[in-house]
Amino acid sequence: MEFISTRGKVEKIGFLDAVLMGLADDGGLLIPSEIPQVSASKLKEWSQLSYQDLAYEIFSLYIGEEIPKNELKQLIAESYATFRDPEVTPVRKITDKLYVLELFHGPTFAFKDVALQFLGNLYAYISKKQNEIINILGATSGDTGASAIEGVRGKEGIRICILHPHQKVSKVQELQMTTVHDENVMNLAVKGTFDDCQGMIKDLFADTVFKNQYHLRAINSINFARILAQTVYYFYAYFKVQNADEQKVNFSVPTGNFGDIFAGYLAKRMGLPVNKLILATNENNILERFIKEGVYKPGQFHMTYSPSMDIQVASNFERYLYYLLDENAELVASLMAQFKKEGQITINQENLAKTQELFAAHGVMGAECLQTISAYYQQHQYLLDPHTACGVAAFEQCNGSDEVCITLSTAHPAKFNESIERCNIEQTYPEQIKQLFDKPQYQQVVDNDQDEVVELLKKFFV
Structure with a gap:
């Protein structure tokens, strides 16, 4: 399998090189040169597999011979041995129409563990095999940071620095990152928003001289390995829910950065017969507006009860744009340049119709989020975290009468007790x-100043 850039200015590279490059050197995002197709008979075979064996089958389509089979199986086994449930991502039936895919059974109680336990082990594997220096740089709206740190803390040959928006993540999210005292971990709390943190990361990765000099590697969902790992649980959940009645199966996905729902889009493009992808967001609803109106334009930033989705600029949107525009890399590059200059992208009616054929969307306001948490706790004795509550609220708004829906539960409710307490x-x-x-915290609070961050990185990534 070879990988290319959404902007078309990077020569084809293999999987391991794509993992190390992270953000494409032309500023675009790396994607497979072609999407593997999975036949109906193969899907039937896969439906009987364990989570680990299914992951192996899907990963193999993209990795090929770059990692020997026995070593890939070992990487997968090590990555998911840290999960508290033997199914890794179990599916719970809530009603006849609603299932919840629990993605929070990893070490940091968040869905990011599914990808980042694997990516952390993969980086350690590459570092050892290729004698590579791995300096990981990432930004988080809350969950990525803790999951990434947990995946690589204390590992030889790897350093990691995570930027998070100061006082704009939940207390548990902050503690999970900042109570780690391993020498290879640095936390920077930026006086700004997640978009500010993410913008710095993308700028630093786009500076290829700086990126190569300091051996920067990406842990955010700009790294295709993240998307690949998340694709697995769409197949796994579909196989658990699909029944003899052959009802249409939707997925409702709480998302701010478009990465988790893009993994579902990739699964559908591979051949998984998903009906609709329901995009759930909060008051920071740039993605909802795009799906309903065809306009991708950031609005005013809001702090919400679901802080991991407090994002205005979605990194993975460019990957979807590439496929929506019939894989026209030149047009994608032009539109992304326009977005950087003018702050807006508008698609035509034909492409809007194509988008709405597959996607539905609902922006969940704060009161609706809390009301959903309360209702499902009282009626079904099931406690939703605020992000999952947005997914369930979107299911209620967008699911058809002849359809069942799997809502992705992206975090354990204990990570967001500030919201749960509001529901009494x-x-x-x-x-x-x-x-x-009870643990001490280790973090540096910095201004929203890229030069200040760069100086700290130079000292840390020696």
Whole structure:
């Protein structure tokens, strides 16, 4: 399998080189040169597999012979041995129409663990095999940081620096990142928004001289390995829910950066018979506006009850744009340049119709989010975190009468007790989270100033 850039200015490269490059050197995002196709008979075979074996089959389509089979199986086994549920991502039936895909059984109680336990082990594998220096640089709206740090903390040959928006993540998210005291970990709390942090990361990766000099590697979902790992649970969940009645199966996905829902789009393009992808967001609803109106334009930033989706500029949107525009890299590059200059992209009615054929969207306001948490706790004795609640609210708005829906549960509710308390619900913290409150924190608060961040990186990534 070879990988190319959405902007068309990068020579074809292999999977491992794509992992190391992260953001494409032309500023675009790396994607497979062609999407592997999975036949109906192959899907039937896969439906009987364990999560780990299914991951192996899907990963193999993109990795090829670059990692020997036995070593890839070992990487997968190590990555998912850290999960508390033997199914890795179990599916719970809530009603006849609604299922919840629990993605929070990893070490940091968030869906990012599914990809970042694998990517962390993959980076360690590459570092050892190729004698590569791995300096990981990432930004987080809350969950990526803790998952990434957990995946590589203490590992030889790897350093990691994570930027997060100061006082704009939940307390548990902050503690999960900043109570880690390993020498290879640095946390920077930026006085700004996640978009500010993400913007710095993309600028630094686009500076190929700086990127290569300091051996920068990406942990955010700009790295295709993240998308690949997340694709697996769409197949796994579909196989668990699809029944003899052959009802149409939708997925409702809480998303701010378009990465998790793009993984679902990739699964559908591979041949998984998904009906609709329902995009759930909050008051920061740039993606909802795009799907409903065809206009991609950031609005005013809002702090919400679902802070991991407090994002205005979605990194992975460019990957979808590439396929929407019939893989026209030159047009994608032109539109992204226009977006950087003018702050807006508008698609024509034909492409809007194509988008709406596959996607539905609902922006969930704060009151609706809390109301959904309360209702499902009272009626079904199931506690939703605020992001999953947005997904369930979007299911209620967008699901058809002859359809079933799998809502992605992206985090354990204990990570967002600030929102749960507003519903007058008292929850019990898992022991691993309870212990965080007694630990000292290690972080540096910095201005929203790229030069200041760069100086700190130069000292850390020596």
